Amino acid sequence: MTIAFKLNGEAVSLDVEPELPLLWAIRDELGLTGTKFGCGIGQCGACTVQLDGRPVRGCLTPISSAEGRAVRTIEGLDPNGRHALQRAWVELSVPQCGYCQSGQLMSAASLLGANPEPSDLDIDAAMSGNICRCGTYGRIRAAIHRAAEIVREEEGVS
Numbered sequence: 001m002t003i004a005f006k007l008n009g010e011a012v013s014l015d016v017e018p019e020l021p022l023l024w025a026i027r028d029e030l031g032l033t034g035t036k037f038g039c040g041i042g043q044c045g046a047c048t049v050q051l052d053g054r055p056v057r058g059c060l061t062p063i064s065s066a067e068g069r070a071v072r073t074i075e076g077l078d079p080n081g082r083h084a085l086q087r088a089w090v091e092l093s094v095p096q097c098g099y100c101q102s103g104q105l106m107s108a109a110s111l112l113g114a115n116p117e118p119s120d121l122d123i124d125a126a127m128s129g130n131i132c133r134c135g136t137y138g139r140i141r142a143a144i145h146r147a148a149e150i151v152r153e154e155e156g157v158s
Contacts, residue, residue, distance in 0.1 A: 005066040007032075008076030016063055023047045023058030025066075026073055034074035034102045038131075045130030048103035049073050055110040055129075074102035077109060084154075085109055088146035096134035104130050108144050117148055 004013040007030060014029050026032050026049065038046030040059050047058035050072040051065065077083040081090070085108050088094075095101045104127070111118055111126035118126070123141050132140065 006070045018064035020063045022061040025063040032075050045103040046100050048106045055107045084147040084150040088143040092143045094139045094143045100132050
């Protein structure tokens with residue numbers, strides 16, 4: 001079956017089984033390896049990508065769900081690392097091992113897309129499905145606040 005969708009703004013089509021997990025289509029078929037395999041049961045969040053701007057677990061989402069829709073991966077935030085979240089992550093030294101970070105960033109991008117000024121409670125709720133084995137949750141929360149601040153600064157809003 002041919003599945004056509006937009007991946008990071010570019011039209012793509014794949015001739016694959018419709019139940020193939022989106023994660024494996026992105027990694028194995030399309031060669032974008034920034035999205036990670038973690039647990040395989042949708043519990044850790046390492047495989048989080050966006051489907052029409054909403055976070056989904058790539059390991060559980062069948063590729064057929066992407067038909068005619070927009071998928072964004074970590075590679076689609078900003079290939080040059082200039083997205084406000086990427087800059088905040090670096091500024092605040094968020095990652096330790098880094099394995100979960102693509103999923104963390106994609107969940108955070110979805111949150112900020114829906115709520116540009118989240119509270120700590122909003123952040124905790126939105127990020128609750130993303131596990132960081134290194135325990136950098138405080139830095140993740142601070143970086144999301146910092147990214148929101150960067151966006152406001154760039155828009156000239158204080």
